[in-house]
Amino acid sequence: xxxxxxxxxxxxxxxxxxxxxxxxxxxxxxxxxxxxxxxxxxxxxxxxxxxxxxxxxxxxxxxxxxxxxxxxxxxxxxxxxxxxxxx
Amino acid sequence: xxxxxxxxxxxxxxxxxxxxxxxxxxxxxxxxxxxxxxxxxxxxxxxxxxxxxxxxxxxxxxxxxxxxxxxxxxxxxxxxxxxxxxxxxxxxxxxxxxxxxxxxxxxxxxxxxxxxxxxxxxxxxxxxxxxxxxxxxxxxxxxxxxxxxxxxxxxxxxxxxxxxxxxxxxxxxxxxxxxxxxxxxxxxxxxxxxxxxxxxxxxxxxxxxxxxxxxxxxxxxxxxxxxxxxxxxxxxxxxxxxxxxxxxxxxxxxxxxxxxxxxxxxxxxxxxxxxxxxxxxxxxxxxxxxxxxxxxxxxxxxxxxxxxxxxxxxxxxxxxxxxxxxxxxxxxxxxxxxxxxxxxxxxxxxxxxxxxxxxxxxxxxxxxxxxxxxxxxxxxxxxxxxxxxxxxxxxxxxxxxxxxxxx
Numbered sequence: 001x002x003x004x005x006x007x008x009x010x011x012x013x014x015x016x017x018x019x020x021x022x023x024x025x026x027x028x029x030x031x032x033x034x035x036x037x038x039x040x041x042x043x044x045x046x047x048x049x050x051x052x053x054x055x056x057x058x059x060x061x062x063x064x065x066x067x068x069x070x071x072x073x074x075x076x077x078x079x080x081x082x083x084x085x086x087x
Numbered sequence: 088x089x090x091x092x093x094x095x096x097x098x099x100x101x102x103x104x105x106x107x108x109x110x111x112x113x114x115x116x117x118x119x120x121x122x123x124x125x126x127x128x129x130x131x132x133x134x135x136x137x138x139x140x141x142x143x144x145x146x147x148x149x150x151x152x153x154x155x156x157x158x159x160x161x162x163x164x165x166x167x168x169x170x171x172x173x174x175x176x177x178x179x180x181x182x183x184x185x186x187x188x189x190x191x192x193x194x195x196x197x198x199x200x201x202x203x204x205x206x207x208x209x210x211x212x213x214x215x216x217x218x219x220x221x222x223x224x225x226x227x228x229x230x231x232x233x234x235x236x237x238x239x240x241x242x243x244x245x246x247x248x249x250x251x252x253x254x255x256x257x258x259x260x261x262x263x264x265x266x267x268x269x270x271x272x273x274x275x276x277x278x279x280x281x282x283x284x285x286x287x288x289x290x291x292x293x294x295x296x297x298x299x300x301x302x303x304x305x306x307x308x309x310x311x312x313x314x315x316x317x318x319x320x321x322x323x324x325x326x327x328x329x330x331x332x333x334x335x336x337x338x339x340x341x342x343x344x345x346x347x348x349x350x351x352x353x354x355x356x357x358x359x360x361x362x363x364x365x366x367x368x369x370x371x372x373x374x375x376x377x378x379x380x381x382x383x384x385x386x387x388x389x390x391x392x393x394x395x396x397x398x399x400x401x402x403x404x405x406x407x408x409x410x411x412x413x414x415x416x417x418x419x420x421x422x423x424x425x426x427x428x429x430x431x432x433x434x435x436x437x438x439x440x441x442x443x444x445x446x447x448x449x450x451x452x453x454x455x456x457x458x459x460x461x462x463x464x465x466x467x468x469x470x471x472x473x474x475x476x477x478x479x480x481x482x483x484x485x486x487x488x489x490x491x492x493x494x
Contacts, residue, residue, distance in 0.1 A: 035442065037442050037443075052206070055205030080439050
């Protein structure tokens with residue numbers, strides 16, 4: 001599947017932080033507010049999945065490596081229920 | 088009835104604001120591909136603007152900025168339980184939705200239904216449908232090839248592909264598509280004669296009730312059959328949910344395929360990129376065309392502020408997804424179609440907890456169908472000049488009624 005996973009978020013609301021060497025720390029998800037749209041999975045499939053059972057978000061990696069920083073930010077930006085936070 | 092805002096500066100006791108110069112919704116397109124330039128003007132000058140409903144002159148807040156539209160649609164203080172709206176003969180008011188009509192529900196009531204459906208529409212689950220969608224698309228292209236040219240792309244491809252896919256996914260007989268398609272079409276028309284939409288939906292509901300009774304007797308493995316087996320929903324709820332999913336599965340992807348193909352025929356460079364498999368094409372076409380533009384009404388449940396405007400409980404808002412998707416704050420050069428553009432946070436599929444349940448299916452269908460169409464017929468072209476293409480101007484969803492093509 002060629003998921004729609006293109007680098008270089010251009011939308012407002014996706015903070016373009018200076019790239020640091022450190023990984024992304026403190027990714028959290030809120031399964032209570034999650035509406036199962038799957039946008040985080042499209043943006044960062046190594047970090048987020050949808051549960052086969054209930055379709056809600058599953059966090060695969062709360063501290064993803066630095067190269068996934070932009071993808072995680074995009075996941076946060078796309079999430080329609082604002083259920084992804086990055087500390 | 089919408090209350091007039093005390094904060095608007097408009098006198099509250101002068102009746103119809105006929106001389107106020109407020110824009111009237113819907114703000115119609117002058118080009119089938121582009122939101123009206125008037126919306127761009129509003130987005131710059133007053134991204135949360137007062138506008139007038141044609142039925143009764145009541146006011147709504149027309150929201151056109153990208154960030155503001157997203158805020159509004161994600162904000163639980165705005166209710167989706169709105170009755171009335173464009174093309175309806177009743178003024179806007181908050182209502183109690185029918186059981187199962189989850190798109191009109193808020194909060195936990197909405198979440199209860201949506202959560203029953205989410206597992207059927209996840210990214211993984213949708214991706215497993217790819218081979219079957221490819222097969223359906225190939226069969227329709229085979230059928231097209233056998234027809235004398237010109238061929239109506241809408242009747243032979245753009246409508247049958249999503250119709251076949253959603254019928255199969257739900258477990259609804261494709262032979263009965265005429266009824267599904269009629270109801271879907273009636274629902275999105277803004278100029279239906281009084282009672283016609285209701286009559287079409289009643290006919291469909293009656294028919295679905297019979298199909299669901301049959302599934303009660305013998306549940307299959309498709310979506311509605313699984314819901315029947317789970318045993319949580321009443322027949323009435325299952326009818327409403329089936330109706331929602333059928334209608335949503337028909338008029339949306341079908342119009343994206345029809346209007347999207349017409350747009351690409353006008354942009355040969357972009358068409359070539361889609362044929363080559365540009366991975367972001369579906370999202371860029373969704374963003375650019377915003378076929379569902381300004382029908383997203385919400386009702387304020389409490390006093391709130393949006394874009395510096397104070398909005399009172401009981402007032403209504405209308406989000407212009409088209410204006411939001413052409414906001415320069417969303418992406419560079421937003422009025423340019425660029426299928427190689429990095430994916431944007433567009434709102435063509437909505438935003439907030441109601442964001443399109445079938446969006447991953449829609450993306451997949453668009454990607455598969457457009458690529459296959461353009462690869463099968465490298466010489467694809469419209470068989471009539473653009474000005475003769477029957478553009479839908481009466482509908483809540485933009486599209487073409489027919490598109491004669493040859494190759």
